[in-house]
Amino acid sequence: MKRILLILAVLSSLSATAQIRVDPNAPRRCPTVIVYEGGIADNFLLPADPTHRSLALDAFLTATALPSLPPVGYDENGECDHHFGDSFRLDSCNFCCGICSATLEITMRGCGGSIECNDSITVGVAPFNTAGGVVLWNGYVNGTGCPNDPGPVPVTPGRPDVATNAAKRPNTTPASPTIVKKIELDPRKLEELVCDRKVRYLDVYIQDDQVIDSMRLVITKP
Numbered sequence: 001m002k003r004i005l006l007i008l009a010v011l012s013s014l015s016a017t018a019q020i021r022v023d024p025n026a027p028r029r030c031p032t033v034i035v036y037e038g039g040i041a042d043n044f045l046l047p048a049d050p051t052h053r054s055l056a057l058d059a060f061l062t063a064t065a066l067p068s069l070p071p072v073g074y075d076e077n078g079e080c081d082h083h084f085g086d087s088f089r090l091d092s093c094n095f096c097c098g099i100c101s102a103t104l105e106i107t108m109r110g111c112g113g114s115i116e117c118n119d120s121i122t123v124g125v126a127p128f129n130t131a132g133g134v135v136l137w138n139g140y141v142n143g144t145g146c147p148n149d150p151g152p153v154p155v156t157p158g159r160p161d162v163a164t165n166a167a168k169r170p171n172t173t174p175a176s177p178t179i180v181k182k183i184e185l186d187p188r189k190l191e192e193l194v195c196d197r198k199v200r201y202l203d204v205y206i207q208d209d210q211v212i213d214s215m216r217l218v219i220t221k222p
């Protein structure tokens with residue numbers, strides 16, 4: 001009888017063990033936080049904080065800028081219609097054992113122009129949606145684009161997002177309020193870029209009526 005009780009106890013124990021499941025939706029423990037910074041959080045104070053663009057992003061900005069309206073650095077935008085871009089140099093040792101999340105935070109404000117609503121942000125590898133590029137995230141600064149004209153978000157060289165009859169506009173209205181735009185990037189896709197495709201730079205491109213104070217790329221990992 002003792003032996004039967006023992007077997008029953010073992011079976012009971014096995015049965016209890018078998019019921020343990022891993023909840024795929026349970027939050028992973030990700031206590032490690034790594035922050036990459038672009039620019040300085042100095043409330044748009046001039047002089048401009050320098051950018052550190054990848055060669056690919058530099059070439060893309062040159063191809064995309066309107067004539068006589070070169071790209072700007074952090075804190076700069078005396079007039080509207082200047083594009084902005086900067087790159088984060090990513091260390092493979094921080095990514096290739098798995099990351100939980102990747103959040104891009106951009107502190108920015110509109111330049112006071114009339115077509116801020118069509119400004120978009122593109123994150124990935126320049127030249128983005130043309131040959132050799134990658135788009136990880138693309139969307140409007142304000143989330144919806146201009147009223148009645150959402151249209152596709154343009155990120156292709158040769159398709160600047162300004163209206164053809166308003167190529168250059170001085171700041172005539174007060175700058176828009178400062179916002180912190182938070183963008184959740186897909187951590188698996190970012191890992192793939194860095195670890196499998198050996199990409200070293202994450203490029204950020206912002207059109208073209210925005211003033212950028214600073215950016216942070218916040219990575220969490222186990």
Ligand SMILES: [Ca+2]
Pocket residue numbers: 040042044045046047048049074075
């Ligand atoms: Ca500054």
Ligand SMILES: [Ca+2]
Pocket residue numbers: 115116117118119161162207208209
């Ligand atoms: Ca615009």
Ligand SMILES: [Ca+2]
Pocket residue numbers: 039040041042043044045049074075212213214
């Ligand atoms: Ca700044």
